[in-house]
Amino acid sequence: KIIGPGGPSDDDRKRDAALRPKLLREVIGQKKVAERLQIAVDASRKLKEPLGHILFDGPPGLGKTTFATVLPNELSTTIQMTSGPALSKPADMLPFLTNLEEGSILFIDEIHRMPRVVEEFIYPAMEDFRIDIVLGEGVNARTISMTLKRFTLIGATTRGGMLSGPMRDRFKMREHLDYYTIGELAQIVGINAKKLNTPVSDGACNEIARRSRGTPRVANSLLHWARIYSAARSDGTISEPLAHEALDVKEVDADGLDKNDRRYLEVLIDVFSGGPTGVEAIGATMNISTDTLTDEIEPYLLREQFLVRSPRGRMATPKAFALLQKPFPKPRPD
Ligand code: ATP
Numbered sequence: 001k002i003i004g005p006g007g008p009s010d011d012d013r014k015r016d017a018a019l020r021p022k023l024l025r026e027v028i029g030q031k032k033v034a035e036r037l038q039i040a041v042d043a044s045r046k047l048k049e050p051l052g053h054i055l056f057d058g059p060p061g062l063g064k065t066t067f068a069t070v071l072p073n074e075l076s077t078t079i080q081m082t083s084g085p086a087l088s089k090p091a092d093m094l095p096f097l098t099n100l101e102e103g104s105i106l107f108i109d110e111i112h113r114m115p116r117v118v119e120e121f122i123y124p125a126m127e128d129f130r131i132d133i134v135l136g137e138g139v140n141a142r143t144i145s146m147t148l149k150r151f152t153l154i155g156a157t158t159r160g161g162m163l164s165g166p167m168r169d170r171f172k173m174r175e176h177l178d179y180y181t182i183g184e185l186a187q188i189v190g191i192n193a194k195k196l197n198t199p200v201s202d203g204a205c206n207e208i209a210r211r212s213r214g215t216p217r218v219a220n221s222l223l224h225w226a227r228i229y230s231a232a233r234s235d236g237t238i239s240e241p242l243a244h245e246a247l248d249v250k251e252v253d254a255d256g257l258d259k260n261d262r263r264y265l266e267v268l269i270d271v272f273s274g275g276p277t278g279v280e281a282i283g284a285t286m287n288i289s290t291d292t293l294t295d296e297i298e299p300y301l302l303r304e305q306f307l308v309r310s311p312r313g314r315m316a317t318p319k320a321f322a323l324l325q326k327p328f329p330k331p332r333p334d
Contacts, residue, residue: 012221019192019220020066022073028191028216029184030063033175037067040173041074050103051075051152052172053126055111057160059299061217062177064156068107071154079105084113090121097125100149111155112162119167126153126170158295179214179303182206188216189223193238198227203240211252213261213300225250255323256304260288262324264297265306268316269326276313 021027024041027034037054044051051071056064072079080096087093087108096106108114124130129148134141155171157163168174180188186202186209193200200223208226212219226238229246238246252258257265267285268275279298283290288297298314301307306320321328 012217015220015224016065016217019195020069022070024070024074027063027066027070028187029180030067030177033067033177036173036175037071041071044075044103050150051105053153053155053170054173054175055155055157055160055163055168055171056175056177057157058177059179059215060158060296061215062179063216064177065107065109066216067175067177068105068154068156071152072105075103075105077101077104079107081107081109083109084111087114087118089115090118093118093122093125093131097131097148100151102149103151104149105152105154107154107156109156110158111167112157112159116164119164122153123166123170179300180216181214182209185209185212185214185216185219189219192220192223193227196223196227198223198230199237200226200243201237201239204238204243207240207243207247211247211254211256213256213258214303215300218258222247222250222252257301257306257323260286260297261301261306264293264301265316265320265324268307268314269321269324274321274329275315276310278313282314 024034024038040051040054043049054068054071056067058064068081069079078101080099082096100106121131124132125148129150131146131148132143133146134143136142153171155163160168160174160176186205189205189208189212190200190202193205204226208219208222212222223238226243226246227236229249230236230238230242234242253262263286264282267282268277271285272281279290279293283293286293298307298309301320302309304319305317306323308315308317318328
């Protein structure tokens with residue numbers, strides 16, 4: 001996991017859990033996604049049928065877990081949570097599947113990291129609420145079929161593209177979460193500051209929002225820092241100048257880029273002359289895994305147009321050169 005505001009630490013996770021909205025109407029932004037989920041929830045209640053399986057994809061910290069955890073509250077049901085890497089063999093699924101209640105939710109985070117054997121094991125569970133368990137080995141092996149309670153599987157992934165086609169097709173709803181606007185993030189900061197009993201000005205909410213990389217988890221982390229900073233150096237309230245000061249000390253710049261975003265652009269521009277170059281080469285120079293670059297760092301740089309992906313590799317844009325105060329090179333004749 002990367003360091004800095006982009007990667008969640010255990011503290012981040014605990015804080016996130018405490019600040020999570022409890023109901024769909026408390027969720028800020030992602031209006032279309034929330035609307036479709038509300039429709040699915042209303043239908044499930046009226047038809048007395050479990051919610052269809054749902055897949056959330058999008059970069060880290062945008063609310064996949066948040067959406068997954070509001071749904072059981074809306075439906076007055078329970079949720080069990082696990083993650084792809086924790087499910088190394090089909091038997092790892094059994095405690096979750098046997099604990100299901102009618103209409104309850106099973107949430108699998110990082111579902112793209114679930115091994116193929118586990119994936120294939122849960123296909124019948126998703127389709128027919130049934131699993132086939134093989135007992136014994138070789139000629140003595142026999143399969144018994146077990147009927148499950150009707151449940152809803154919610155999967156979350158940062159890499160929709162890595163999920164197998166058959167797995168993806170078994171989700172009735174597939175929802176992509178996108179980065180938040182500054183206005184939405186400012187609203188989240190204001191609400192969460194209230195939950196933390198910390199007075200915060202509108203200007204400070206905006207300042208924190210602007211520097212949050214479009215990501216609520218980052219906004220929470222920066223709010224937490226500003227709160228600590230104010231308690232230590234001021235009177236515990238967060239004014240705009242204080243937010244400014246606190247975030248400067250944390251070295252989060254005014255463009256919302258964190259240290260790793262900047263380093264990525266510095267490597268691309270200083271070492272690879274702005275590209276085109278492969279993501280593996282950038283990762284090797286930064287000593288960061290390619291997965292982290294493609295899942296956590298590049299999506300924001302692409303969206304903010306600091307970076308383009310071409311068939312020949314990653315390229316820094318004029319905006320990236322301007323940010324690092326470097327002259328944009330004239331195009332090279334090929
Ligand atoms: P990951 O997959 O990396 O765990 P995630 O996409 O599941 O990340 P969450 O843990 O759901 O992200 O979100 C992080 C925090 O951001 C939440 O605890 C919550 O405080 C806040 N948050 C996220 N989305 C929203 C939202 N739409 N409205 C209000 N707060 C939000």
